[in-house]
Amino acid sequence: MTTRDWSDRDGAMVAGLMQKGMGRRDVLRMLTAGGLAMTSAGAMLTHAGRAFAxxxxxGGSIRVAGITSSNADTLDPAKASNQTDYIRACAFYNRLTVxxxxxxxxxxxxxxxxxxxxxxxxxRLKSGVTFHDSKSLTSADVVYSLQRHLDETVGSKVNSIAKQMTTIRAVDDLTIEVGLDTANADLPTILALHHFMIVADGTTDFTKGNGTGPFICESFEPGVRAIGVRNPNYFKDGKPYLDSFEHFGIADNSARVNALLSGDVHLASSVKPQYLRLVENNPAIALVTTNAGNYTNLNxxxxxxxxxxxxFAEGxxxxxxxxxxxxxxxxxxxxIGNDQPIPSASFYYNHELPAKPFDPEKARFLFEKAGLLGQTIPIVASDAADASVEMATxxxxxxxxxxxxxxxxxxPSDGYWSNYWLKSPVHFGNINPRPTPDIYFSLLYASDAPWNESQYRSEAFDKLLLEARGLLDLERRKEIYHQMQVMIAGEAGTAIPARSGTIDAMTSKLKGFEANPLGGLMGYAFSEHVWLEA
Structure with missing residues (x-):
């Protein structure tokens, strides 16, 4: 069978079929059956989707139900540690890159x-950008924001990543120079992390969320809710589309889905797969699955x-x-996961590293060798760490x-991340996607990692991390990252049995919602991009 290229006329035809209700999967099947290459068919669908978008x-306002909230909720992006914090950071602030x-x-x-x-x-900064309090964005704000991550007293969650920035100085009002201790080609990607949001120079009070973002913080009650209203002076023409949004947490999946079905909320994040039967055949509900490499791990x-x-950990x-x-x-x-954090879609994923097989007899041998067989071992789990209770069972x-x-x-979910995560001898974590192996390793496995969930320590690992970071030779970098994945899977106390997709459910009237490599809810930045159908 030969393949053929597609034309604008073909794209228009496909757009017409999609407008009449034919699903993407059915259209793709029709195109490939007709001799169109899979890659060309995919491109045509993307083109067609844009054509009739x-x-x-x-205008309009939406209510959004997230999976968690607690008294530890913060509007300080440097201290953000969960979905709730990231959503608000994306609404009230901006990063240098996305x-x-x-x-x-x-x-x-x-x-x-x-x-x-x-x-x-x-x-170099864009000109004409202003904070919510009308102050103009300058290089001083960026210098201050980046330097905060180096101050140990701030408690930045990306302190270990920021430490590579040895010099941060303003060249002029709109230009900053950043010097690294060693070369790192990932810096533009690193700056897209949620923690690197830019705050106004000298900010110490973060209760107001004064940023440059698409929404102005009208109300913020930690553990309760946050309300954002449109920033009329936002530097991106036409955005945001919504007048306002309200975000709060509903930890129980059933309650979150029922809130969506009843119309109490317009968007319910991170719906567990077992609850899909309640919504998947409902024409009033739309589902978006993001396969960005989220995972729940046993630490x-x-x-x-x-x-x-x-x-014990190996067992x-x-x-x-x-x-x-x-x-x-x-x-x-x-x-299926292989006990290391890099997702399978990554260029750096080690496909030669197998997942440990389910082998109860080997586990029994290891527990007995450790002198623990027959003892009662507590495992801390919570709905805050998605599917952890089920995995523990x-x-x-x-x-x-x-x-x-x-x-x-x-x-309880409330307080889990501050009271149990990183602290309990055996407990679960829930890690959102990160864009580079260096970020995963620096945050989670380096000896000085702020989220070193198993307290893994390896000088050899730390040395490889620094070596790979500055390499422009991608193949050599890939080789080192493969080696590091083997080390984590074999030596660290973190078990990653599976990587899950994130399913966000919403009213079909909510438009503009797409998947993003930084995780569900459009990498938590949905508020800037979505709108309500008239």
């Missing part, structure tokens, strides 16, 4: 980010009992029935078959 409508749907950095507050050697970077602190016993990895977790808990919306049942006792300590 509705013109954004200005990632497009393909994962590539694009300019946001920056006009350009350039370097000749990947070590000394020049950042064993290697510096505490029982993690200090050699073999847990062999006792996790990964296939059951993907098929039953995630309802097939995910893929699978583990508990498998343990019972070999004489290993696990006590599931189910704790």
């Amino acid at each position: 509705q013109t954004p409508v200005r 990632l497009d749907n393909g994962g590539l950095p694009q300019m946001d507050l920056a006009e350009s980010v350039d370097s000749a050697d990947a070590k000394t970077w020049t950042i 064993v602190r290697l510096d505490l009992e029982p993690g200090m016993k050699a073999g 847990l990895k062999h006792l996790l029935n990964r296939e059951l977790i993907v098929n039953s808990i995630l309802r097939g919306v995910g893929e 699978v583990l508990q049942q498998a343990g019972a078959e070999i004489g290993m006792k696990f006590e599931i300590q189910r704790v």
Whole structure:
């Protein structure tokens, strides 16, 4: 069978079919059956989708239900640590760069980010940008914002990443020079992290959310809700489209979905696959799945009992029935994980690193060798860490078959991230996607990582991290990252049994919503881009 190219006339035909209600999958099947190459068919669908996309409508307000909220909620982007914080940061502030749907950095507050050697970077700002209090954006604001991450007293979640910035200085009112300790070609991508939002020079009070973002903070009650109203002076023409949005947390999945079905909310984030049956055949509800590499992991602190016993963490990895977790808990919306954080779609993913097989007898041998077989081991789980309670139950049942006792300590979502995560000897985490291996490794596995969930320490790993960071030779960099993934899977106390897709459910009247490599809810930046159909 030969393939053929597509024309504008073909695209118009496909657009017409889609406007009449034919689904994307049906159109793709029709095109490929007719001899069109898969790549060309995909391109045609993208072109056609854009052709009949509705013109954004200005006005309206939406209510959004997230998965969590607590008294630790913050409007300080440097301290942001969960979905709730990221959503508000994206609404009230801007970054120097953002990632497009393909994962590539694009300019946001920056006009350009350039370097000749990947070590000394020049950042030029857009002119005419103002903060919500009418102050003009200048290089002093960027210098202050970046330097905050280096101040240990601030408690920035990206302090270890920011430490590579050895010099941050203003060249003129709209130009900043950033010098790194070693070359890092990822800097434009790093600056797109939610924590690197730009705040006004000298800001110490973050209760007002004074930024340059698309919405002005009208109300912020930690653990309760936040309300944002349109910024009339936003520097992006025509945006945002909404008049306002309200965001609050509903931890219970059933309650969150029912709030959407009843019309109490317009958007419900992170719907668990087992609740899809309630909404997937409802024409008034639209679903968007983002396969960006989210995962829930089981963490064993290697510096505490029982993690200090050699073999315990490895035994847990062999006792996790990964296939059951993907098929039953995630309802097939995910893929088996191999105990390291890089998603399979990444250029740097190690396809030669297998997932540990479900092997209860090997797990039994390791637990017995560690002197723990028959003891009762507490495992802390919470609805705050997606699917962790279900995963803990699978583990508990498998343990019972070999004489290993696990006590599931189910704790409330409120306060989980501040009271249990990183602290309990055996507990679950829930990691949102990150755009580069360096960011994953720096945040989670370097010896000084702020979110070192298992307290993994390896001088060899730290050395490889620094070496790979400055390499312009992508193949050599890939080789090192493969080696580091092997080290994590074999040495760290983090078990990553599966990677899950994020499913956001919304009223079909909410338009402009797309997937993003930084995670669900359009990388948490939905508020700037969506609109309500008239």
